[in-house]
Amino acid sequence: xNVGVVVFPGSNCDHDAYHVVKHVCGQEARFLWxxxxxxxxxxxxxxxxxxxxGDYLRTGAIARFSPVMQxxxxxxxxxxxxxxxxxxxxxxxxxxxxxxxxLRNRTTKFLSQDVHVRVERSDTAFTAGxxxxxxxxxxxxxxxxxxxxxxxxxxxxxxxxxxxxxxTAKDGTLDDESNPNGSARAIAxxxxxxxxxxGLMPHPERAAEGALxxxxxxxxxxxxxxxxxxxxxx
Amino acid sequence: MSKARxxxxxKKSVFDPQGRTIHEALSGLGYQGVTxxxxxxxxxxxxxxxxxxxxxxxxxxxxxxxxxxxxIESYRVEVEP
Numbered sequence: 001x002n003v004g005v006v007v008f009p010g011s012n013c014d015h016d017a018y019h020v021v022k023h024v025c026g027q028e029a030r031f032l033w034x035x036x037x038x039x040x041x042x043x044x045x046x047x048x049x050x051x052x053x054g055d056y057l058r059t060g061a062i063a064r065f066s067p068v069m070q071x072x073x074x075x076x077x078x079x080x081x082x083x084x085x086x087x088x089x090x091x092x093x094x095x096x097x098x099x100x101x102x103l104r105n106r107t108t109k110f111l112s113q114d115v116h117v118r119v120e121r122s123d124t125a126f127t128a129g130x131x132x133x134x135x136x137x138x139x140x141x142x143x144x145x146x147x148x149x150x151x152x153x154x155x156x157x158x159x160x161x162x163x164x165x166x167x168t169a170k171d172g173t174l175d176d177e178s179n180p181n182g183s184a185r186a187i188a189x190x191x192x193x194x195x196x197x198x199g200l201m202p203h204p205e206r207a208a209e210g211a212l213x214x215x216x217x218x219x220x221x222x223x224x225x226x227x228x229x230x231x232x233x234x
Numbered sequence: 235m236s237k238a239r240x241x242x243x244x245k246k247s248v249f250d251p252q253g254r255t256i257h258e259a260l261s262g263l264g265y266q267g268v269t270x271x272x273x274x275x276x277x278x279x280x281x282x283x284x285x286x287x288x289x290x291x292x293x294x295x296x297x298x299x300x301x302x303x304x305x306i307e308s309y310r311v312e313v314e315p
Contacts, residue, residue: 061303093305100305101303101305103248103249103251146249148306149305
């Protein structure tokens with residue numbers, strides 16, 4: 001399995017993601033430069049966190065027009081697994097590959113803290129094998145993570161089972177206090193209708209090994225390996 | 235050449251945390267009569283089109299595709315020679 005990590009100007013979690021794939025999970029990883037349309041035969045793609053293009057205009061708004069994103073879009077439409085983490089999630093929303101848009105956090109503050117998220121679906125490429133109801137602890141670090149969609153579209157999203165992660169208390173119960181940025185229906189992550197594209201605001205790559213004090217994020221990377229293995233041997 | 239001014243604002247149904255913070259600050263400064271504040275973005279485009287109708291069309295295309303996110307924002311375009 002070969003995982004591509006896209007590098008935009010301003011990405012700052014690209015090396016963390018590469019490290020987890022390669023050194024923690026023992027898979028092949030390679031960087032994909034934003035100006036290159038060639039995906040170099042990768043089997044899965046990570047859009048890492050950071051501040052692509054300085055967050056100018058809107059978060060992810062400029063990155064979505066880069067040459068690599070044309071190829072990522074084609075790859076995703078063919079069913080290729082793509083995960084967007086934090087800024088990567090925002091880029092996928094701007095590209096129209098994932099629903100919703102991010103507003104400024106309701107506190108207007110940049111939030112850098114651990115959160116608990118409940119896994120709602122195990123039928124995506126990045127949560128395969130993770131029981132729904134499992135609570136994962138991972139850090140967030142963002143100023144714009146307040147997930148927004150009009151109410152009727154939220155209903156449709158929930159009906160189609162596209163809500164993958166929700167901010168909850170440590171025991172998995174929903175309460176307003178555990179929803180740090182004010183996201184609609186406490187949504188921390190979603191997937192597309194085909195379930196191969198996933199985006200989330202928390203950083204699994206910053207919680208993937210014992211030395212960092214958190215290991216829950218590793219489950220998403222393991223799910224990706226599992227899903228790819230199943231795909232290749234189908 | 236023509237010029238276009240593009241105003242991008244959050245849709246009315248969308249909560250604006252920055253606008254609220256500014257509003258609260260204004261109240262603190264004694265501007266009690268201000269009932270609401272909404273923050274937006276403003277762009278000036280210099281366009282090659284001479285015809286104002288065409289310039290407006292071009293600016294609207296840019297505003298729709300790039301300058302605004304239709305999920306949360308709306309835009310208004312003004313053109314002049």
